[in-house]
Amino acid sequence: MNVNEFDFNLPEELIAQTPLRERTASRLLVLNKQTRRIEHKYFYNIKKYLKKGDCLVLNDTRVLPARLYGMKEDTGGKIEVLLLHQSENDTWETLVKPARKVKLGTIISFGNGKLKAICTKTEEHGGRELKFIYNGVFYEILDELGEMPLPPYIKEQLPEKERYQTVFAREKGSAAAPTAGLHFTTELLEEIKELGVEIAYITLHVGLGTFRPVSVEDIENHQMHSEFYRMSKTTADTLNRVKANGGKIISVGTTSTRTLETIARDHQAFKETSGWTDIFIYPPYEFKAIDGLITNFHLPKSTLIMLVSALAGKNAVLHAYEQAVQKKYRFFSFGDAMLII
Template sequence: MKIEDFDFDLPEELIAQTPLKNRSASRLLVLDRNKEGVEHKTFTDIKEYLKAGDCLVLNDTKVLPARLYGIKKDTGAKIEVLLLHQQESDVWEVLTKPAKKVKIGTELVFGNGELTAVCTGIENHGGRIFKFSYEGIFYEVLDRLGEMPLPPYIKEQLPEKDRYQTVYAKEEGSAAAPTAGLHFTEALLQELKEMGVKIAFITLHVGLGTFRPVSVDTVEDHEMHAEFYHMDEETATLLNEVKADNNRIISVGTTSTRTLETIVRDHGKFIATSGWTDIFIYPPYECKAINGLITNFHLPKSTLIMLISAFAGKEKILAAYKEAVEEKYRFFSFGDAMLIL
């Protein structure tokens, strides 16, 4: 299958540069896989499509202010560092820019020297391994020196760090937000609970896969970067009960989807487990864990549009996206939302 099969025309001005002031004021495009056409709603209308017994699965990962700007200790050259994931104590896998200036043994200094790092390894994909040194608590130092790692297509500065976090973000470790969850407010989640909709949490720390464009011509040749996930006993039990009662599991975002599908693929049901997943979902993959999906609008030829095409069918997705472009929906991280049932 060709990457070009997932291409579509997307005017650059439709890539949202800033978040809406009200999280749940986004537009919502509703696609029913068993019907023709789509419906155009606002995000709070999602209540019309959910019912008692349904279970929303949210990714509670928390984005680190993972972008750091430092200088080389020997030359003073400026180096940008993006933390991807923690390997052990103060050892992290990172991306650097420009990467060619960072070799094993390169020392970097951040801020006024309150944080330093030395490169101890180079990964196959071009990432680097850094050992950090500092006084105090690393996450407090990072909070002072780091910036939110917004995707490269967003040119505007983010006025409030928390606007790139979900309201339920808890487990620190992501290099990017699970953006489908950005539309939920605490008030909306409470309304859904009062309707009888169940809320479950999983964790997947978003890593390099989010920042790597597809660089091959054939879908099957693309390799996903592994990301850490976790499901606890409470969530596993709840999801198995929902399935047993023939109620719907609706994942919020592609990260939740990949976590749920990984666990069911590997174990045949939901269990309490942690691990690394490099699952790559594309047609004709048949989703075994989910019955519905809430997601943002994705970029052409991305692994994300391949995933939703596997769930809803490529033709239906591309037709819905064509209509979304015509209706000037806002795309990607700070954009509008889509409900697929």
């Protein structure tokens, strides 16, 4: 299947640069995957489409303020560091710019020496392993010195860090937010619970591969990045019970979807487990875990629009995107939402 089959025209002015003041005020395009009927609502209308006995699955990962600006101790040259994954203790896999200036043994200083890092390994495409040196609590220092790693298509600064976190974020480790969850408030989640809808949580730490374009023509040749996931026994038991009772599992975001489908594929049921997934979902794919999906509007030719197309059908999704463009929906991380049921 050719990557160009997932292309569409997106005016740049529709790329949302800032979040709305009210999380639930986003617009909501509802697509029925059976009838292909489209409705235009607001996110606070989501309750209308959830029923008693259904289960909403949320990704509780928390975004690290993972972008650091420092300088080389020997020359004073400016260096930008993006934390990707903690490999052990104080050692992290990172991306650095400009990478050519950071060689084995290079020491980078941040915040006038409050935090330092030494390069212990070099890799291609700007990858560097850094060992951090500091006094105190690393995450407290990171909160003070780090910035939110907003996607490259967002050009404006974010005045409030918490606006790039979901209200239920708690497990530190993401390089990006699971943005479909940004539309929920604590109050809306309570109202959904009162309907008799179960709320379950999984963790998938979003990596930078989320923003990487598909660079091959034949999508079957695309290699997905691996991301860490975890499912608790409580969540596994809840999901198995909902399935057994005929309820629908509605995944909030592509990250939750990839976690649920990985576990269902590997274990033929939901179970307490953790690991790394590089699952790539594109048409035709038979979903084993989810019945519906809440998601944002994604980039042309991205793995995310391919996943959505696998669930609702490529033609139906591209038609829905055409309508979203015509009606000036807001796209990407701070944009509007789509519900596929």
